[in-house]
Amino acid sequence: MWVFLVTEILFFGGLFTIYTVYRSLYPHAFGHASSTLDLTLGTTNTAVLIGSSLTMALAVHTAQVSRNGRLIALFLCATMLLGGVFLGIKAVEYAQKFHEHHVPGPYFHWEGGDPQHVELYFSLYFVMTGLHALHMVIGEGVLAVLAIMALRGRFGPSYFTPVELTGLYWHFVDIIWIFLFPLLYLVERHS
């Protein structure tokens, strides 16, 4: 699993590199664009995702120490629920951006200066958060399968590898967001 996660780090790493290059070239355009994001929703989502990492860790812990399939399934479902809340809030944010014509493309509209550079920021915003959201959707599917397996009593101290590996994946997705949050939402907020 770690081998896969290492490839994932470099997969997202390419996007982080592009981001670093263009933010260094157009810092103020990135600042203006970043300030249009809803910080309350972004911060809430960060907390929600951290909460989902906690319930995921508790699911792994439960499988390590007991054969209580219902409790394992409960923590897995809680993780799915929090993941669902995250994706729901993300959908609201996307809808706002479509409404404000901040989505790159023919209908992109920007009143301030440097519209092309601002559009570049929003391209990165949608690609990076979109790829992150796609990882979460995949994670939700895996969690659903795990929850059913847990209810059937498949996991316990003798065999919890699928829960552990899914946990690693879910925490990795959390880490990506831990970096996306300050890089996308917190650019030049003070000005």
Added chain:
Amino acid sequence: MTTHPGTAAHDMPHGDEAVGHVVPLPIYFAVFVTLLVFTGVTATVAFVDLGRFNIFVALTIAVIKASLVLLYFMHLRYSSRLTLLFVGIAFFWLGTMIALTMSDVVSRGWFGAAGLG
């Protein structure tokens, strides 16, 4: 780290004995609360004008948060050295990619070379 599903049955001759390192629950809750506190701090500090240090503060907090997740939620603190080395190499490569790319971007036009700048 982890056992292969096919060999798992052979690794558990004693029945329901716990495998791998079991992290005490209070540690999970402490990490969770710390992560929430840092999230609040980074969102608040962003509104204080620290000049070019805003990005350093934001990234330092992000690195601390990521390290906590890696060490405790992902059990890296209790993992084998091989796993640590593996993860370390991944971040080393990421750092190399960004550093070498930026060394190009930043140094363009320093010597007035034709076609650049």
